[in-house]
Amino acid sequence: MTAEQISPALRDWVDAQLAAGQSARVLFRAMLDSGWSRAVAQAALDSGGTGGAGFPVGCTDPAEPRLPGLPAWADHRGRITVEGHPVDILVRCEWPRLVVLGGFLSPDECEGLISEARARLRPSETVVGDTGGSEVNAARTSEGMFFARGESPLCHRIEARVAALLNWPVSHGEGLQVLRYAPGAQYRPHHDYFDPDLPGTNRILQRGGQRVGTLVMYLNTPEAGGATTFPDAGLTVHAVAGHAVFFAYDRPDPGTRTLHGGAPVRAGEKWVATKWLREGPFA
Numbered sequence: 001m002t003a004e005q006i007s008p009a010l011r012d013w014v015d016a017q018l019a020a021g022q023s024a025r026v027l028f029r030a031m032l033d034s035g036w037s038r039a040v041a042q043a044a045l046d047s048g049g050t051g052g053a054g055f056p057v058g059c060t061d062p063a064e065p066r067l068p069g070l071p072a073w074a075d076h077r078g079r080i081t082v083e084g085h086p087v088d089i090l091v092r093c094e095w096p097r098l099v100v101l102g103g104f105l106s107p108d109e110c111e112g113l114i115s116e117a118r119a120r121l122r123p124s125e126t127v128v129g130d131t132g133g134s135e136v137n138a139a140r141t142s143e144g145m146f147f148a149r150g151e152s153p154l155c156h157r158i159e160a161r162v163a164a165l166l167n168w169p170v171s172h173g174e175g176l177q178v179l180r181y182a183p184g185a186q187y188r189p190h191h192d193y194f195d196p197d198l199p200g201t202n203r204i205l206q207r208g209g210q211r212v213g214t215l216v217m218y219l220n221t222p223e224a225g226g227a228t229t230f231p232d233a234g235l236t237v238h239a240v241a242g243h244a245v246f247f248a249y250d251r252p253d254p255g256t257r258t259l260h261g262g263a264p265v266r267a268g269e270k271w272v273a274t275k276w277l278r279e280g281p282f283a
């Protein structure tokens with residue numbers, strides 16, 4: 001199914017709904033509920049040409065945010081101040097909805113997160129699997145740990161900054177995850193949303209709903225390798241200490257072009273902290 005095969009009536013309806021301010025995520029669900037296949041619903045949204053974003057590049061509507069994103073007032077400036085902290089906007093992309101940020105974390109904050117996480121690292125061999133339980137994940141060869149939300153003053157400060165930057169409540173965020181990649185370790189390309197077709201997903205969604213955004217914060221600069229790649233966008237984001245990449249996805253679908261992976265580290269270590277944002281309160 002391609003955008004060209006979508007009937008004019010369906011396309012008009014999608015256009016009218018988007019123009020009226022309806023979110024692509026809600027439209028996608030409405031189309032599935034009405035019996036449309038995922039391919040048709042996807043193609044109908046893509047026919048708008050923006051990947052269903054419906055907002056200016058990288059921004060959320062401040063009056064009614066439906067997705068996490070930079071506030072609209074950041075639209076034409078290369079630097080914003082968030083909670084008193086200057087952040088550079090290095091790259092903005094419409095599809096995927098993505099921004100690359102410089103100086104999101106200070107050197108002290110990077111080192112602080114590493115030292116708070118280090119003793120608690122475990123092999124990242126488990127992911128939430130089809131049944132909602134833990135399974136071996138051969139795609140990820142790093143070590144990792146999760147902080148509880150607000151667990152330390154440093155976590156609290158970073159979570160407040162993320163919430164202010166992306167116009168998304170602290171309550172809708174998972175606790176910070178820290179990953180350490182040794183030389184050779186990688187994270188194969190994947191999507192961060194929960195696959196609606198997997199049997200365990202309904203149970204996961206009961207706590208906070210879908211993931212709608214990911215912020216990967218780089219805690220160090222690997223000697224070689226370790227970039228975050230977006231194969232569907234032909235985009236590579238280099239891991240630089242204090243920098244971060246944020247991307248949002250308004251529906252759990254590859255059409256968001258948010259397939260991403262961590263390229264193998266070729267020399268040195270790579271440390272990142274990841275913050276996942278949910279559509280509702282994650283309690």
Ligand code: PD2
Pocket residue numbers: 179187192214216226227228229260261262263272274
């Ligand atoms: O460390 C990364 O670059 C990376 C790549 C893909 C992190 C994640 N995904 C993640 O934490 O989801």
Ligand code: ZN
Pocket residue numbers: 190191192214260
């Ligand atoms: Zn990921």
